[in-house]
Amino acid sequence: MAQSPVPFPSTYQPNPSISRQWIAFKVIHKTGGPSWAVVDAFTYDLHPEASSYLHYLFGSARSTNTIRAYAQRLAAFFTWLGPARLNWADGVPVVSRFIRELAVSALPASEQDTAYREPRYRSGKTLNQYAAALTQFYMWAARSDLISEKTAAGFYETRIAYGFSGDRLLPGKVSRSRAVRVKEVEEAPKFLDEEGAGSLLAATANRRDRFLVALMLETGLRIGEALGLRTEDLHLFQDSRAVGCATAGPHIHVRRRQNPNAALSKSATPRRVPVTEAVCTLYHLYVEDRIDRLAVDSSPMVFVNLYSRSHLGEALKYSNAIKMFYRSSTRTGPRVNPHMTRHTAATRWKRAGVPGPDVQELLGHRSATSQHVYEHATDQDLRDAIEAVRPIPRGQL
Ligand SMILES: [Zn+2]
Incomplete structure (x- = not known):
């Protein structure tokens, strides 16, 4: 699929008519339990796909904290999509791009670190949490027929480990690994020896x-x-x-x-x-x-x-x-x-x-x-x- 050039989101002035700011929003489910949805920060409109997925997680008895974390990650993703003018249904290329841009976007300065003003970035671990949440969301989207099987298949790489049985090479364990993932570099030690x-x-x-x-x-x-x-x-x-x-x-x-x-x-x-x-x-x-x-x-x-x-x-x-x-x-x-x-x-x-x-x-x-x-x-x-x-x-x- 041809991709139109997209501006870098941090410098791009979003057009309010196409960009919406999505936020994680706590809701009380009709069965009484607390859950989370993704809503427009100004109109409180529900984001249809994200909120359906969160509703599905609620039904699968996932913990409220898990649902909240997913809601926050999905809200960040859908907010980013607007100015980037990308369609979430394109799958892996869109998610990869989101994760890459998240990796180079500095976090807001923390109150804790008034003395040390170097910009801080999300760790590989945090980026992988975003990638994992989005991958799960796309798997649900495939089961719900919102994206094609082919798009969904791109989210996993399958590896088959071959092994010898006697003198015959036979396929053995099949492993699947997430296609969008970030190498988790060990952090430099925070203290001096x-x-x-x-x-x-x-x-x-x-x-x-x-x-x-x-x-x-x-x-x-x-x-x-x-x-x-x-x-x-x-x-x-x-x-x-x-x-x-x-x-x-x-x-x-x-x-x-x-x-x-x-x-x-x-x-x-x-x-x-x-x-x-x-x-x-x-x-x-x-x-x-x-x-x-x-x-x-x-x-x-x-x-x-x-x-x-x-x-x-x-x-x-x-x-x-x-x-x-x-x-x-x-x-x-x-x-x-x-x-x-x-x-x-x-x-x-x-x-x-x-x-x-x-x-x-x-x-x-x-x-x-x-x-x-x-x-x-x-x-x-x-x-x-x-x-x-x-x-x-x-x-x-
Ligand atoms: Zn003294």
Whole structure:
């Protein structure tokens, strides 16, 4: 079948007369059970084929969650079809194209990842869930005579395994596999191993960056929290009572506030995180550079621009910190995004046997279970956690 050229949907301005936005919509079946349909987002008209199929799933006693997932995938597919000006009944070519375009369409930014702004994409697993749902829909459509047998047959590839019986080659097991499928690539590890963490630290170009990376690897701070630190938040003394703080040993305070570099600490509840002597030393080395390089230093921020002529002494920005991470990591291996240091810290604590609630508290998560709401880690628990992991080799300064 000849295909007319179709515009790429993300840039194409859909004509409202032909494009409809379909959504998954919860309905109460007349037998009383909750089910799902696909309806027009504005008129609430039922999508005939999708809704008939969902009704069939309801009749087959599929779970409400399954039906909802199918409804959402079908709604996305039929919404995409409008601007693409394709006919769903053409089968595999249309579904393949949908899956390919879904694969390259970035997901909306998640609230969780304010610090890390690289576009995110659906995983191979998610894409296969779409492909599987649509394949099932087409199988139903074939049984309902909405598409031809030939179109339906395209959705499966049949393989016959031959085997010898004595000296005769005989057909054996017949297997069917879905024609539209996506290779599920194993995701890159989200944390650094000891060696990766060590080489990232060693690849930093100056004392400020080395302190930043070491601090994040050790404390699991989010990049926004680290950049938002003020010098008054650093209690790097054995005893901080002179500055009005009873927490023993060197530590930092993470507080939520609006900062000049647009860094916002995400935690609503302030927390304190112990730090090691090694990190204190890196901070003092950074301060030496800061005193050397700034004639006038009026910034309350811990991380400021020191190594470029522009914006000297101003708060270090997110975008520059992220570039620094990319630059440092690609010198020695795969690109590291700042959030990986947080996963690295959490992984190292868990591997060192730090109890779950203490890890949660260090990370500034609300307790994993409500039981732990009144159960707070002591200063010593948190310090034990920080010191339970082996120091990361710091490289030469
Ligand atoms: Zn303190």
